Amino acid sequence: MKKTILIAMLAGFASLAANAGEYDISVDRVQIDTGDFVKEGIGYNGASPGPILRFKEGEEVTINVTNNLDEMTSIHWHGLILPYQQDGVPGISFPGIKPGETFTYNFPIVQAGTYWFHSHSGFQEPNGAYGAIVIEPEGREPFRYDREYVVQLTDKHPHSGDRIMRNLKMSADYYNRQQQTVGDFIEESGDKGFMATLMDRMMWGDMRMMKADIEDVQGFTALINGKGPEQNWTGLFEKGDRVRLRFINSSAMTYFDVRIPGLEMTVVQADGNNVQPVNVDEFRIGVAETYDVIVRIRDEQAYTIFAESMGRSGFARGTLAPAEGMVADVPEMRDAPLLTMADMAGHRDHGGMDHGSMDHGSMDHGSMDQGDMAGMDHGDMNRDDMAGMDHSGMNHGGDSALPEDPFYAKGSGLIPTASNGGKFLSYADLKAQKPLYEDREPTREIEMRLTGNMERYEWSINGVKYEDADPVVLQYGERVRFKFVNETMMTHPMHLHGMWSILDVGADKWNPIKHVISVAPATTVYMETEVDAPGEWAFHCHLSYHAASGMFRKIVVEGDPDSTVADGKQGGQQGGES
């Protein structure tokens, strides 16, 4: 194995060079030791995860990426606003980096916060090709802290990405170890009655889904900064410190519910952007999202950072401690959630249907789903109640015992609750600290139905896979409202490259800007985008095996700041998906 460790120039170094930093990254074959297994993978500068790249807002960076693999590679700077040729997506931004070659990226740093980088080629990212980016702001931040740590999560699997993809294509439930058994059936029959249980199972079978099917790919070891639960990544502090933790979820497939028992966390950034601070006991981090939190530690004891996967098939564990070697209790994982009828309310099977030619404007989802479920207790299944953001018809008076979150279907089995009964962060809590854009009416709406066929492990947008789809064409200067309708029973973290995703949390000008918008099953979520970056961009589900099997689009932005496309006007050409 060729092991060329080039110099990773970090913050101190870069500041010597004032406003132009040069960085070298090599892409290497590496060994990844999770504590449970050792696996050959791909890393940067000889390690996985790669280095923490520390940039300064306003800096012009030059990054030389040398490919020491025997296959093509690429690096995508996740969440960074940059010219599209620098975005690192093979086939869209550039051709990719050939074996043995060095590609030089060059772009200005126009933002601050916590981001990450990863390969956009094949399954190199799940195989280990990822690292963190920390950008120091030009001015003072709206919070203070004494020290900071990157806490980068991933779901390292003993199988290579290619092998996982093959197995999923062969059998979508290949890695789903939490399937319900005959024993579960008998137990459930005792609770709910035989017929109800049988009907329930038949329906789920009919949908080619399982109630426990929350994580497609189980069997991973969850890592924090490259260390498994037993290897216990530890961050040191001194009593009284305010510690900033930069959580990054670099998983291929896994959402995590994160808590630090005994410490309240104040969320100050989401996806690199400052938010009005929110005090929480626990938060859920979607794939490819980042959250920065501040904890104030008043005593001299160790605290466990505990990140359970959403489907409870694994957990990451690290420690904050006043001295090396100190540990705190590691909690038991809670029971795995089960999907409910509410989570399948949006479900449609897109196997043999040609949705491209259908008129979706006239589709009545409500009556369609009801038809499928004749004979069942529909309780709170009215789809209108579950249209995500439109809660005008919701009755907030009743069911006060059930957890509620406007970003989950009402009655969903996925709605998270804090383990200590306290506050669990919701998207609805996220408000921009300082709005980046003027609030204005969108110039048009584009509907993106998130679709799939679980049995064939085909994922798509509006029923059309990437290879069969036309690009979505946007005009420079317009503000597009995207309507994501999740018609599957999986949660999809949708990632738009190159331009911000303004998440509609109902807070008008305070709506937060993100780079990943997580869309829970049977919900509709809206985001708006100021189309301010000319060129060609990727847009996709950030679950590695969903993106690779078709839940992906190319976005083409026509025009530029010098062209005359006026606000509110569209060019003649519409996107294939709108």
Added chain:
Amino acid sequence: MNPILKNALFPALALAFSSGLYAAGEHGGHHGSSAVGEPGKAEDVSRTIDVTMMDNYYEPESISVKPGETIRFRVKNEGALVHEFNIGTAEMHEAHQEEMQMMVEHGVIKGDRIDEEMMNMDMGNGHSMKHDDPNSVLMEPGETREIIWTFTEATDLEFACNVPGHYQSGMYGDIDFE
């Protein structure tokens, strides 16, 4: 305009009516202790300290006073969000943060403005969410207000913004006794 907030408001309000939290925890009661000091008289003022509120921090971040000294704090909110300037102990601030959390949940504090009508609304039992304690000012962006405060004895005091999350993200400072 804002369906989520509007709808979320009512069950939460109903809760407040019955909980009687404000009956017990009215902003009063915090500043009775002589160690914290007391409202001062204009004629006793020995000096003026200018405090600027930013998002979300103060300038300066610490203040020095002498026991017995009466100070005029001229506080200006130059941030884009609502902020508070409150003199008290860490424990007082913590208790006050719960009340401020309710003010946010009930829509009294909305990012960059204070809903005066909501704040002064009679909550059904003679109580309201009025924020009118002499040790504290709650201000919209652009406002300048004054507090005259007499520090009686040396004790652990902080000036702090108890708008939810602001204290935790670092919007507080020490009051040092010389």
